[in-house]
Structures are given as C-alpha cells and as structure tokens.
Amino acid sequence: MKKDDQKNFVIFAVLAALILFGWPQIAHWIFPQQPPAPVKIEGGKTKPVANPGADPASDSPQAMRDRTVVLSETPRVVIETPKLRGSINLKGARIDDLVLVKYDETVAKNSPPIRLLSPSGAKGAYFAQFGWQGAGVQAPGADTVWQASGNKLTPSTPVTLSAQSPTGQVFRIELAVDEDYMFSVRQTVANLGTAPVSVTPYALVTRAQKSTDVDQWAAHVGPIAIYGGKADYIDYKKVDEAQQSFSTTGGWAGYTDHYWLTAVIPDQRVPVQVQQRPTPAKGYQADYQVAAALNVDPGKKITYSSHFFAGAKEVKLLEEYQDKLGIVQFDRAIDWGWFGLIEQPIFYYLDWLFRMVGNFGVAIILLTLTIRGLLFPIAQRQFASMAAMRAVQPKMKALQERYKDDKQRQQQEIMKLYKEEKVNPLAGCLPILLQIPIMFALYKVLLLTIEMRHQPFVGWIHDLSAPDPLLVLNLFGLLNFTPPSFLAIGVFPILLGVSMYFQFKLNPAPMDDMQKQIFSIMPWMLMFLMAPFAVGLQVYWITSNVLTMAQQWLLYRQHPALKEPVKKDVKVK
Template structure:
C-alpha cells in the first residue's frame, strides 16, 4: 500500500507538537486565570500596630491578575477611609518625582504612597496607582520602623503604634529635604526616625536612639511591612504574587499567602538581602544596609500579613547614641529602576521581576522591544517591528525549509517505489528510506525548525506582556487602549453594543478573529495533507487557537497576527522561487477533492 512515509508523519507530528507546546504553555495560564477562586496568629513585634481589617476581611478575596480591591463595598469604604485618614493634620507630606503621599506621625508609619508615573486605571481621572494605604482601611499596606526591648538591661519606654512623633514645623519630605521625627520617652532616651527619599521609589530610613540617662540601655531595631491580601494580585504557576525576598543572594518567590496563613510564621531562607511582598507590577521591600539581620513572614489572621527584619541588639551607654539604616522600596517594578538599584549594591534586585527560568532570553527580547518603543513611540508598532526582525532573522531558515520541501517532493517517486518494494518489511523499508535521504541530502525534519525557533520568542513576549509594568496601559491604535490586556471588543456582545460581560473563554474579539483568519490562510498555502486525520487537525487548528488566544493580551495577538501575515507573504515569495511546490500543492488539493467526491 502506498502512502506517506513514517518520516512524513514524524515531520507533521513535530509541527503539531510545536503548536501544542504553545497551547499547553498558554492554555494552563488561561485556565488558572479563569477558574482560580480568586492557626492562631503569632504575637506581633512591639512596634506593629494592631490589625483592624474591615468586616469583609474574613471573606476569601477574589483576585485579579493585576490586583486591587474587587468588592464594591470595600472599594467604597476604602475611598471613604482614605479621605478621613489623610485629613488628619498629624502628617508629613511626601513629594518626590516617583512617589507622593505622607508619613503618619501617629506611629511614624509610611502608610500613604501613590506612584506619580502610573495611573490606577486607563482613565487618568481615576487618579494615581496607590501603593500604601493606612492601617484599618480595606487596602491597608504600610511600613513601620521601631524597637523591641533588649536583654540584660533595665526596661525603658519604647515608641509603639500609638506614639505621636514630633516633626519640624513645615516639614516636607523631598529628595532635597530629609525629615527627622523624634520622640522622648521621659526617661533619658530620645528616639529618632530620619526619612530620605530619592527620585524613584526608594526611601532610606535611619532609626536612631540616644541615651542621656544614668544607665546603659539595650534595644533591638525592627523594620516591618504590613499588608492585606485583599489587594493581592493573582498568584499563578508562572508569575508569583505574595511574600518573597532575596536570601544569601538567591531570590525566593514564595511562600504564597495560603501557605503562610496555614503556617502562621515562616522564617527567611537565609541572610536577608531584601524581603517583602510583590504583586505583578508593584512591590514593597525592606533592604538592610548591613549584614546581621534576621527575617520572617507572619500571618496575623483575617488576611493580614507581615514581613519583618530583626536587627541584633545594641547597647547604648550614657552619653552615646546608635543608629541603624534600612531602605524601603515601595513602587512599580520598572526594569531600568530595579537594575540601577542592583548596580548600586542591592543584590539581585533586578530579579524582583519574576522573569522565570528563561530570563536569559526574555530580558533581551524586552530590551529590544523597549528600544524599538523608544524609537517609534508606540508599543504596538514596536511589537510589529519586533515580529519583522524575527521573521527577517529566520528567513534563511524558511528558505531552507522550502528547499527541503522541494527536495522531498522530488524524491517522492523513489520513496513510493521503496514503500511498495518493502511493504511487508517495515524495518527494511525505513532503513532504505533513511539511506535515500542521506544519498539525496534531504533532511525530512528541516521544516520543523522555524516553528521551534519561534516558540521561545513567542513565550518571551508572552511573559514580557505579563510582568513588565512598562507595557501596562500602553495603547496601540483605534480601540486597543492597553496592549497588556485582552481585546475589549467581543463578538458575542456585538463588540460592546450589548450590555453584558462575555466569559473570558468565549470572548472572541476582533484580534482573535484576525488571528484565526490569518492562520487559516497560512495553512491554506501549505501543501495539502494527504492523511484525512491530519487534514481535519489542520482545518480545526486555526479556530481552536482563536478560542485559546482570545483571552490573552492584545499585544500577544498582535504579534501572532503580524507573524501570520509576514509568513503568508514569505510563503507567496518562496512559492515563486519554488514553483514545483505550488504546482504540487495545487495537484494535492485537487486529488483530495476528487478523493472526497469518490468517497461520497
């Protein structure tokens, strides 16, 4: 019996394997995003304020990819509570290029921070993205610096969450004007918190204690982050959101909030280089200036979590003073900013972005994309230019692919003769076919190379669109206002004309339709498959990929559509260079149609 060789089956199976690899990589993440719903508390350190979450805090939060409050009642309550909390005069304004906000003199807490470079939503009228919110608000997240009692020395009064610190009159924290808060315990000890801020997202906090009393005192400096998980981003298998840090110069993306809630307390995994909480685009971290600190994560219950730095005990003799410096990062995970901090001495800070195992490939793709954006000023155009560069680099590979297809077509008569001669001896048939390939200089798997070369590039762009805040809220043209979000126009609600939300897995938008159509055209230009099963697979694949890709970032679909269009143009050009392939493709399609007619 004559038919396609085992090697042709392998060739096509490898193509299908490549497509299915992408499907698995992306389909799992889609399933996680669609189906993910969204121990007694240990005693907090002395300087930590009491957790006072809202009544809805006990309910499991519904999380989104980006994070933020999702409960309408919480959103309304947050706006009200923020307005009330920030109306207090006991605050020191923060005004810097990267951050705005205030320091609460009650507790000396940094509990009010918004980014000046990123808006909360696509609509600028909704205001800046909030990073920190005061204690007791639904979105509470803040940093506090204090002390606990040391050992072997008399007890003294220490500042706590209710302590009201004193600030200089008219104090304002800017990159040019640090601010020092002070508090005297009435027993001879004066405590100070000196805040400095840079042009990005880093505060430097100096905890000082001076002793004018008659006896030595011993204290242990503490730095702490406190946050609710109600604003946490979705933690998925390929992008972590939750507690994290760098320990012994190794970044650890874990544990997640659920694990921490079950454990109660989890110590750091070694000497802390930095520790804190991360969402997809934002993070807050504590960075000890010197070695010697220890750290842990804690759950206080009701969805409130702590990240702690504990410093060694210091003895302060009469007439002396002591200080400890901690840096606080609170803001957007901008690649260039994090890399600058790492170059300035913070170990592995650039890896706070969860690039994953393939960062060696993803970061160069991101660098190229960012460079193209800086040139053309539009990330959509930058993605299209990136696609053009990728296709241009792979054009010689595609030429070899078509040359290999031409060679395969040329030796088909010889292959069919071998298949007929050794139809009852499959091992010998395979051996003779392989010898024919070697004699004719044909590689039956050469056509798979372009597909497998594109997979890492495609995945790198996919990850870049997920984790890079630089891509957030970046418009392309017409209705595409955010390339990092799905296409907002859906077929099933008549592209927004009907007032209902389409489930994500049915949200077929304009870009998804274009992807399916261009992929179908691309497959139509390929040589026809003689195997009926493969015919069905290749007929269904474009529309299956249309459904799979529809919920993903518009930028990813734009890349794939552009790649399909360039592939179609490339195929048309190479068919003009190899007319025998086009003729054979037309002949195969005609044979298929005749076979279908006969089967009826």
C-alpha cells in the same frame, strides 16, 4: 473511507476536542493570566471598566470617607514627590498613606491614581514601620507619637522623627525620599542614660489582606524574600501554615503585586534575620531584624541605615537601584522565570523601539520584522528541507506500501532513504521550535512589565496587554451581553485566523488526506485558542504570518520544486 482513515479521523477529532476545551485550563496554569480589557464596548461606544486589581470598595464615597477619617485621627507629615503623594503617621512612625500619581486605576480621564498603602483601621490596611527591640531600654512602640523636624517630606527636604524613652535614650528616624519610589531610612539611638543599653533595629511591612491580583505558576504575586543570593517566591498558603524565616547578609523582603512592590531592605553588609509571617488578625507581615544586637554605651550613639521601596516595578529603575545601592537581586521583584535571558533583551529592544516610534503596537510590528529577519536564514533551510521532503515523499509512500506488514523493516528503509537523499525530516521544525520561547517570552514581557500597562494601539485597543474587547458575538458591542471567555472572539483573533488560513494555503499541499484535514481546521482552532490572549501577542503573530507569506513567495521562487505536482507512481529499488 478506509479503515486507517477512519481511525485517523477519530483520533484527530478527539485531539481537536481536547485542545479546544482543555486548552483554557492548561493555559490558565502555564501562562500568566492576562488582565481583562480596560474598556468594554456597549451600544457601539467605548467605556472604561474598573481596575480588576483595585480594591472594589476603595473608591466608593463611604470607603474614602472612612479612610479620610482614619487619616485625620493622627498627626502626619506630608509626602510629596513627582511620583508619590501621601503621608507619614507620626503615631507609630508609619508610612501608611501612599498613592502612585503616575499610574491610574483605569484608562478613564478622571480615573483616581493607584493607591498602594492605607492606614490601619481603613479598608485594605497596608503600611511600613521602623523601630527597635531592646534590653534595658523602653523603645518606642506602636502608640508612640513622634516629633517631626518638618511638615513635608520631598526629595529636597528630608524629615527627622524623634522620640525619647523614659530610660533616657533618644531615638531618631531620618527619612529621605528620591524622585522615584525609594525611601532612605537612618535609625539612630543616642544613649543619654547612665547605663549601657542593647538595641536591635527592625523594619516591617504589613498588609491586612492578600493582593487581589492572581498568583500563578509563571507570574508570582505575593510574599517574596531574597536571601542567600536567591529569590524565593513564597505562596500565601505557605505563610498561613508557618512563619518563614531566613538568615542572610544581603537581601530583602516584601510583597509583590502584578505591577507594584513594597520591600524593606536592610543594610546589605550586615547579617539579618528575614521573616514572612502571618499576623494575629489574619494578615501578613514581611520584616527583618539585625542578627546581632547593637550595644550603646552612655554618652554614645549608633546609627543603622536601610531602605524602603514602595512603588511600580519599572524594569530599568529596579536594575538601577540594584546597581547603585547594591541591593541584592532587586530586579527579581519581576518574576522573569526560565526565559528571563530572552525576555529581558526583548523588553529592552521593544522599549527602545517604543521610544523611537511612540506606539507600542508599531514597536511590536518592528520587533516582529527584526525577529523574522534574524530567522530568515533558518527559514531558507526549512524550505529547502520541505522541497527535499516533497521530492522523496512518493518513494517513502512506496516503501510504506511495500513493507506495510513489517514496520521495523519499513522504518529502516525509510531512514536509509533519508540518508541516501540527504534529507532531514526534522529540519522544517526548527523555526517553529525557535518561535515557541520567543512567543512565550514576548507574552510574559507584555503581561509582567508595567511599561506595557494601558498602552494603546489603534482605535478601540486601549491596552495591548489585555484581550481584544471588540467581540463578534455581541455584534461588536451593539448587544448588551458579554460572551463566555471561550467564545469571546474579537477582531484581532479573527485576523489571526484569516492570516493563518492563507499562510497554510500557501504551504505545499500535503499528500496525506488527514494532514489536509488538520491544516484546514487548524487556523480556526488557533483563532479560538488565542482569543483570550493579549492583543500585543496577536499583533506579533499576525505580523509574523504576513511576513511568512512574503517569505514563502520569495522562497517558492528559489525552490520551484515545491510547486511541482507530486509524482504518485514511483518505483524504489
């Protein structure tokens, strides 16, 4: 082996090791962390696993009894809609008991629904509350027991809560709910006293602990505040250090989990002060209060209207609320990030395809066909460029040999050769560069949008947004152990590696021996690198590779020079 070849081989070996072992750390920081597979395969059988984002004790008998006891300690109004079940605590006027009936914790048939809100005193306490601060008035507090106009809140039966203060004011909270996840709140103060009073409406949502979902660079989980026309994704650590406070007209605040959201939404036309703050019990509270106190003369009343959202971050629904209710940047509850302009069209097209065919895996395949079709003209230019580069490679090698002791002259002559032969060495990179944002955008769509959650494909694939659970090293579930993540190679990653191998085999053989070595090992490195990623992304890549091979067959017929042997002895002037 020549000295230069030895040097190249050492460099390649070091880079390969860095990629193989360093990639998991890089990917964990850059990419949204994919949820674990919702099933495991043991003894050749598929079994559901616990929801990793759920409270690990919330479904235990003891925890459920504890919550049941807490719920039974106070009078309540039942909440019942097509998507929500729960209750309102009349002590303190809190919405503190809510489950999402359309979403289960696991893929098991008997899985309980996702629990979003829990009362204070139960594990995972998480609730919303509405009230007033006042001067010259004793406003209802956390211990006030309100009177309800009805015993059930539904989309067709709103409920009004009433309480009277010793100073002669009547406070009312009129609650209505739609068929999705939005509560409408009207806070009214009627002054039956003899002196004017000043009141400031407020609303809050508080949680006793952080979300069990993971907050990441590309997928925010935690406090969120919309103010001044922008979205602020705030770290829990920042709130721990100091209260975050913002003045705004139009905006909202709350907490976003991977798929769920709670948000207190003030009147978008009235100036408010929005806060994200720690609580004395080491919990977290998002709240707002009206910036200017409202004066109520004797015999008069005032009403303040707001909204409260508690539910799933369904893309179209968030945008519908944003448009219909005028909620500023409500769609930013989903952290689309830098590639939002690509991600959102991909989501809408993919969602449309799913509604057409009824299977998200098939929809991803059809999406891939569309993208490859749009990129086909660019692929034609790529192959034409590869054919031209292949034709000039012998001349380039000759120039490199002639000017091996003068690198500057060598580069000048090579650039001159490119110009004379009308060759662009970067033209072949364009399709790859275009694929990078598309791949990242599709990955975020699969991971961030709840519409992809627990969507099956074929056989053992019960969630396209999770990794392949059918692993080779435990003999596809026959052995009772789980390989470490960097060796968790499933069937779809293997198919990806095989498809990449045959795609590289169809490529024109590079003249450089080092390039040949890189291309020979690259498919199997990619197999390891892509194994922890969502199956949906692997389906996209596998389909893309198969289509690329079909394109290569077609384009080889158009550019036969790519198949011709390279002439090694070429003289240059």
